[in-house]
Amino acid sequence: MKYLTRTIWILSIISLLTDIASEMLYPVMPIYLKSIGFSIWLIGILEGVAEATAGLSKGYFGKLSDHVGRRAPFVRLGYTLSALSKPMMALTVYPLWIFLARTVDRAGKGIRTGARDAMLSDEATPATKGRVFGFHRSMDTLGAVIGPALALLYLYFYPANYRILFLLAFFPGVLAIACTLLLKDKEQPKTGNSTRTSFFSFLRYWNTSPVIYRRLVAGLLVFTLCNSSDVFLLLKMKQEGLSDTATIGVYIFYNMIYAIASFPLGVLADQIGLKKIFVAGLLLFAIVYAGIAAAGGWYWYGLLFFLYGLYAAATEGISKAWISNITSKKDTATAIGTYTAFQSVCTMLASSLTGLLWFKFGAGSALLTTAAIAFMVVIYILITVPAPKNFNTDKALR
Structure with missing residues (x-):
């Protein structure tokens, strides 16, 4: 496993610590927001606006990272902002402040994403992209197992005392900031003569x-339009009568499967093809959403979230590995940043539309619509997008 370099390990540990902090809060976020007076529609708008902020930041800062030939400063700033957003959530329940705190968190993600993924890509060869991105996703998602487990333990002793939990989540974030100081930039070619670049230049x-x-990105964006925040899946389980403990437990199980499967599926994707694994993941997504539209007990949701974990493992890292293998190395951060920018704007629309569909027609209609669109995207990718080759060329592919 010599392909797992020092930089890959550092970035993966940083993501692990940050996800511990974030995922301590994510499964209780909808419960907390409802407890302070947020409606389901307002929760959808909040998540959508937060993702849109992250998306526009990803595009701009990905482009800027390529433009100035630097990665590490963007990674440090991004993780710092995300860490600071955690205690902000505990200061007041005023809606505009909650929106600000979530926006700061997502802006931090936007600043770091393109540069971080470009660092990962630079450390890999075209033939090892799947396993490198898969390993990073495994470590990242391991934090999504540990974080909710810590939250579950805390809530066992202090039920419904959510605000202290936001303060506790600050500490793993501080450790992540410290680890970013260990990162060093490689020499990167600059794509411009000036450090100035306009906010929308990535377009x-x-x-x-x-x-x-x-x-490829066109298909992924259509899929994103139906792929709303996981908050809605958690709310559906709550709607069916699952307790806070059971809901968080199922979410922990999903992330455990996600963490365990990401690395081996990345290795498998390098061997049999990124496209095959990615399409299989989208099919699992459609099956899960159709299944969750039906009522069930914890065992039913456990099975579906097992499949949902496999879906996430088969798509998250694989999509970025695929993009980095079909674009120029000097544009890696821009290519990934542009995709994730559009993706986050579509996520804003997806969360808002899903919240509206849910509000008007019920959970079943919203979830079945999502499943149908995902299946159509599978057909589109199979027909129109050729499988990627194991190369990364600096020549424009047209």
Whole structure:
């Protein structure tokens, strides 16, 4: 496993610690928001706006990272902002302040994502992208197992005392900030003569990007329009009568499967093809959403969230590995940042639309609509997007 370099380990540990902090809060977030007066529709808007903020930041700072040839400063700043957002949530329950805290958290994610993924790509070869991104996702998602477990333990002794939990989540975030100081930049070619770049300059990349990139990203964005926040899945389980403990327990189980499966599925994707694993993941997504639309007990949701963990493992890291293998190395952060920018804007629409569909027609209609759109995206990718080759060229692929 020599392909797991020092930089890959550091980035993976940073993601592990940050996800411990974030995931201590994520499964209790909808419960907390409802307890302070947020409606289901307002929760959807909150999550959507937060994701849109992250998305626009990803595009701009990904482009800026390529433009100035630096990665580490963006990684440090991004993780610092995300850590600071945790105690902010505990200061007051005023809605505008809650929106601000969530926006700071997502802005931090936006600042770091493109640069971090470019660092991971630079440490890998085209033939090892799947396993490198898969290993990072495994470590990242391990934090999503430990974080909710810590939250569950805390809530066992202090039920419904959510605000102290937000303060406790600050500490693993501080450790993550400390680890970012160990990162060192490699020499990167600059894509411009000035450190200035406009906020929306990343949008121009779409017209100059490879055709295969545009085809793939178009399909992924349609999928994202139906892939709303997991908050809705947690709320559906609560709606069916599961306790806070059972809901968080199922979520921990999902993340455990996600963490365990990401690395081996990344290795398998390098061996049999990124496209095959990715499409299989989307099919699992459609099955899960159709299944959750039906009522069931904890065992039913446990089975579905097992499949949901496999879906996440088969798509999250794989999509970025795929993109990095079909775009120029000097544009890696821009390519991933542009995709994730559009993705987050679509997520904003997805969360808002899902919340509205849920409010107007009920949970079943919202979830079945999501499943149907996901299945259509599978057909589109199978027909129009060729499987990626194991290379990364610096020539424009058109």
